[in-house]
Amino acid sequence: MEFSYNGVRYLSSIETPYVLGIAEKPQAARRLAYALDENNKPTVKKLRNISVFVCTRDNNRIVIAPAVGHLFTLSSIGKTWNYPVLDYEWVPSHTVSKTARTKNFTDVFKSLAKGASNVIIMTDFDREGEVIGYLILKYLIGKTDAERMKFSTLTVRDILQAYDQREKSLDMGFLNSGLIRHYVDWLYGINYSRALSLAVKKVSGQFKTISIGRVQGPTLGSVVELENKIKMFLPIPFWTIESEVILDNKKFKAFYEKSKIEIQKEAVQIIKDCSGLAGKITDVSSEMSYQYSFPPFDLGSLQREAYRYFKFSPSKTLEYAENLYLKALISYPRTDSQKLPMTLGHKTILSKLSNQSDYSTFANEIISRKKFKPREGKRTDAAHPAIHPTGNVPDNSLSASERKIYDLVVKRYLSVFGRRAEILKGIIEITVKTHKFEVRGSKIIDEGWIKYYKPYFSLSEQILPDVQLNSDVKFSYIESKEDFTSPPYRYNESSLLKNMETEKIGTKATRAGIIKTLFDRGYVEGKVISPTPLGVGVVDVLQSQYPILVKSEMTRNLEDIMEDVKNKKTNIDSTIFTIKNELKDLLILFHKKEEEIGQSLYENLRLSEKSELVVLGKCQKCKKGDLRIIKSRKSGKRFISCSAYFDKSVKCTATYPLPNTGTVRSTSKKCPHDGLPIIEWQRGKRKYQMCISPDCPSKKEGDKN
Template sequence: MPKRIVIVESPTKAKTINKFLGSKFTVRSSMGHVRDLPANKLAVNVEKDFEPEYRIMPKRREMVKSLKAEVKDADEVYLAPDHDREGEAIAWHLCQALDIPDKKARRVVFNEITEEAIKNAFEHPVGIDMDKVNAQQARRILDRLVGYKISPLLWKKITKGLSAGRVQSVAVRLLVEREKEIRAFKPVEYWNIVARLRSKGARDKGFEAKLWKQEDSEVQIGNEAAAAGLVETLKDSKYIVGVISKQRKLNKPLPPFTTSQLQQQAAIQLNFSTKRTMLVAQQLYEGVELKGGPMGLITYMRTDSYNVSKEAVTACRRLIPGMFGDGYLPQKPNYYAARKGAQQAHEAIRPTSVEIIPESIKQYLTRDQHRLYELIWRRFVASQMTPAEYETIDVTINAGSYKFKAKGKMIVFPGHNILTESIQEEPLPDVQEGEELKLIELVPSQHFTEPPPRYTEASLVKILERKGIGRPSTYSVIISTIQDRGYVQRENKTLHPTELGILVTEKLVKHFPKVLNVEFTSHMEEELDKVEEAKLDWVGVLREFYTPFQEDLKSAVEEMESEKVTPEGTDIKCGKCGSPMVVRWSRAGKFLGCSAFPKCKFTMDIGGNNKPRTAEATGEVCEKCGSPMVIKAGRMGRFLACSAYPECKNAKSLPTGVKCPKEGCGGDVVQRRSKRGRRFYGCSNYPKCNFTAFKLPEGSAAASPD
C-alpha cells in the first residue's frame, strides 16, 4: 500500500480531516507557517529583484525535521492548507522546506471540511498556484520594507519600540483624521418640539408627532426662548389630522455573509472584536466535536464572495417550508450579484449543513461558538426567504399655520424578518383625515449638532473595505496590531487614537505622503490582486513602490524633527532636584521627565495640556512605608499608589468596596484593566483566587470611572 502523508496547518483541522480519510492517510499539522523572513535583518535583496531570504522559523525546526523524515519515505504528499494566499504560501514553503519533489506533491483545496468536500478534493488534486504565492510574497516583502526601514527612524526621532506598517499606519491615519474632526467640531444648539396627542375620548397614552413646518418652510428653533415662544403659541391651537399617506414596501433579505460583513455584524450584535470573531469562526470551520465526531460547521471564513453552491441552496429551500411555512419560500432561489473584485472560486460563509439547527448542537459548543454559528445560520437561511412586506404611515397634523408629522410602520408579512428581526414595528393609532385630536402635552427638548462619531471596530472594517485598504482577511490583524502598538485604544466600543498615535501619524503623513496615502494603498491592493490573477509581475509591483519610497526615506532621515532633541518645556519644577520638567515620549505615550536627565530620573504622569494629573487623596496608608496612598491614573486606568513614589513604589488595584463572592476567599473585588484597556473586576487575592467578572456583583457600586 502506498504511503500517503497529508499536511495541514492546524491540529484541529488535522483531527477533523483524519476522520474522513481513514487509515490510508497519515495526517500531520505544520502549526501554521514554517518559513518566514528572519526578524533580525531586512532579509530582502533589493538589488536582486527583491529576492527574499527565508529561514526556517526557530520554533518550527524540530517539527520540520520530523516532517522531513516522514515525507522522505512517502509516495504521495498532500498539501491541504487553506484555500487563500496565506494557505497557498504555506503549501509552497512546505515543499521548499521539506524538499518535496514535484512528482510527490499534491495540492488539495476545499471550501468546507465535510466528508463529501474532503473526498472530492483528494480525488482531484491540483498543483500549487504560484500566482497566489507570489501575491502573498509581494505583500510580505512590501510590509517588511516599510516596517524595517521606517521603524528605526521612529526609534531615533521619537522613542524606542515604535513601528510602522504599510496598511496599519493608514488605518491609524483614518482614526487620527476623524479625531481631529471631532476636536475641531463646534456644536450648534437647536430645539425640537414634540406634541403628544390622542383621539378625543380615547384613554391610551397617545402618540407623538414632531413639529415639522410652518406653512411650507421647515421650522428651525435655535434657542430656549424661541422654543418657549412656540410652545406658548401652539398650546391653544386645534390639532386636526391632515393628510394620511400609506405605502406598501418590500424589504429584501441580505446575502449570506462575507468576511467583512460577518466581522461587522458580530461586533454590532454580539459585541465581538474582529479578532474574536475570526478566532471563533476558525474553530467552527476547522471542526467541532459533535456526537458523531469532529465536523466542520461552516464554510471557509475568509471570503469576499456571495456565491453559494447549488446543493446548499437546495438544502436550504427544503428546510424553509417545513420550519416556517410555504409562504416564506420564494418561487425561485435568491441569487446575489457578484461584488466587484470578488474571488468567485470561494463561497460565502454558510453552514456546511443547514439542517444542523443552532439549538440542536448548543450542548457541544462554547457560548461564543454557538452565538456566532447561530448568526451565520440565520443570515444564510434568511438569504433564501421571501422579502418582508411592511406598510409605512405618515400622518400630517395641522395646528393653525404649523404642521406636525407622525410616522408609523406595520409589518404586513414578516418574510425573512422572522429570522433577522431587521424591521421593527412603530405602531400608530387609527386616526382619520379631518379628525380633531386632543393635545396631551407639548415637550420642547434641547439638542446640539454632533461631530462625526468615532470609529468602532465594525465601522472601521466598513470604511477599510469601502476605501480598499487591506483585504477582509487582514482586517482582524490590522485592528489588533494598531492597539497592541499603543497607537489606538478601545474605550466603550469606540477606537481612540492615542497622543502617540497622533504624533507618529503626523510625522509619517508629512515625510511619507505616498505610503500614508489612502488611494495609493488601495492601488497597491489592486496591484496585488492582479499579481494573483497573473496580470502583473510581482517584482514589477515591488519596484513601482520601492523607488519613490526610498527617496522619501532619504529625505525623512534628514528632515524629520526629533522629539528627543527638542522636548517641549513646561513651567513645572522637578519634585526631586528643582529643574524644569519637559514633555517626553515613551511607547505608553507622553510623560513629564526632568530636564536634568540622566543625572535626575524623576518622572511624573501627565494629563491634558501637559499638566501633571492631580493625585486624589484616599485616607488609606501605605502598608510598606506609612505614607498616604493616593489615586493615580495611568495608561491602564486608575490605581492606588504610594505618595512617596519613586522612593516607595507600592501600588495596587483600585478597591470597589465589595467583598469577593467566592466562598471562603475574604478578598476585595478590585478594578483592573486588560492589556486592551477593557475594564474588568478581579479579586485582590489573585493569584490565590481567580475570580473575574466584567460586571460588579449586583447590589454594589462600581469604582468611579476613569
C-alpha cells in the same frame, strides 16, 4: 524506516512511497484524513508528538501532516541594525522567535519529505493558505510544484469533491500575490520601524521601539483624523418641535414637518401659532412597504453583526468562526462573497438543519415551500462563497461564544430563503394653521424572513386608530426644544473595520489583526476607540513630515499591485524590484529629514509620557510610592495604584477604584478624614470632588466635599 535530510537522520514508521498532504492546522488534517480514507478510519502515527494521518484512497497511501499556520517567516540577511534593509530570506519561525512553537511541525515535514512520491497542498484556499503550503513544499520537501485541493468547507462532501477535482499544479499568480504581500509588509514594517526608532535615538540618545506598518499607519491615521474632527468641533444651535396628540383616547407622538429649525425666532413663532393646541386631520394615507432580507454574511458583515449584537471584537469573531469552520459546521469564513450558488446544495443543507431542534421549524417551512434560491448580495469572491452552515450538528465541544456565532450564521442563512416582509405604513396628517404635523404608524402584515432572523432583527408596530378626515384633534403639548449639533461618533472596533473596508485598507483576512496590533502597541485605547497621546504623537509627526505612512493611498496602490500579480498582469520579480527602488528613494528622503522627524517625535513622546502619567499624591500605606492613575489600554478601565508596587523592597499593593466614565482630575487637596488625595470627577455638567477611598467616612456621611 529511516530518512536522511540535510545530514540529519529522521525516523518514520510509515511505509513508503506515499502521497503527502499538507494541511494548515491539526484539526483540519484530522477532518481531511477521515474524509479521504475509504473506510473513514485513517491510522494515526505520532511523529514528534504531532498526529500524522495515514489513509488509503484509490489504492494510494496518503499521509496527511499538519502545519500550525505559518512555519516560516521572513528575516533580514544582514545582521546590522540599520536601514534600508532590502535583502531577506525565509527562515523557520522557531529559529527567530522564542514563542513560535513550530519546531516539531517543521521536523515532521522534513522527516516525511523523502518518502513522498507526490504532494497535495490541502491548506485553506486563500493567499495565506497558498503561501503556507508553498513554503513547506519548497523549503522542507524540496519541491516547487504540487497538486492543490480547493474547498470551502471541511465537510466530507466538499473534501471528496476537492480531492477528485484537485488542480495538477499551483496557481502561481495567486501564490505570488500572497508572497508579495509578505515581502512588501516586511520591507515597509522593518525599514520604517527602524527608521523611526533610530531617528529618536539620534536626537535623544534613548532607544525606544516605534513601530509602524504599511497598513497600521493609515488605520491609525483614520483614528487620529476622526479624533481631530471631534476635538475641533464647534456646536451650532438648532431647535426641534416636539408634540403629542390624542387620537381615540390614546397618545401619539406627532412629528413636525421640519425635523430641524435653524433659527430660534422661527421656532418661537411656530409655538405661538400652535398655542391653541387644536388641529384638524387634513390627510390620511397608507402604503405597503417591503423589507428584503439582508445579504448572506461575508466576513466583514459577520464581524459587524457579531459586534452589534454580542459586542465581540472582530478578531474574536474571526477566531470563533474559524473554530466553527475547523469543526465543519460552517464554511470558510475569510471570504468577501455575498453569493450562495445553487451548487452548494441548499436543499441538503436545509434538510440537515431541520434535524436540529432549534432550526427544524423554519428549515422545514423553507423546504416545504420548495424555493431554494437564496437572496444574495453584490459582493463576490473568486475563492469562496458567502459564510453558510454546513448542516452538520454541533457537538457539546462548542463554547458559549462559538454557539452564538453559529446561531447567528444559521439564522442569517435561513433568512435569505425567507419571503420579503410586508409592512403597512400609515400617516395621519394634522394641520394647525399653516403648520403640518404627522402621526406615523406601522402594521406588520407578513413578517417574512424576519421571523427566521430573530432576535438579531425585529420590527416594532404602532397601530393607528381609524380617524375621520377634517375631524378636530387635540394636542397634549407642542414645545420647542433647543439642541446643538453633535460631533461625529468615535470608532468602535466594528465601525473602524467598516472604515477600513470602505477605504480599502488591508484585506478581509488582516483587518481584525491590524486593529488588535494598534491596541497592543499602545496607539489606541478603549472600547470606544480613541488614540493615545503616543498614537497622536506618531501620526502628528508623520503627517507633517512624512505623510505617505499615514495616508491610505499607498496601501490601496499595493492592494492593486497584488491583484495585478495575481492576474499575472505583472511579474513578481520586476514588481519587487520596483517596490524596493521606490522604498529606497523614500528612505533617502526620510534620512534627509531624520533629525527633524526624530526631534518632533521625541518631543511628542515626552509629552505623551507626561500626559499618560497622572500622579495624585503620596501613598498613605507605604509612605514611599506615588499614587498614580493607571488606565488599561484595551478596556479603557482605570484605577489608582501605588508606584512602589514595582519596588521589590516595598511591593505596595495599595489600590483604589475610579469611576470609569467622566473626567478625573487631580486637585492637590488632601482628605481631612484619611489624608488621601481628593480628586475631581466631572461628567457633563455634574462635577464632584471626592476622596479616592471608597471607605472614607465622608462618603458614609453622604458628603461630596
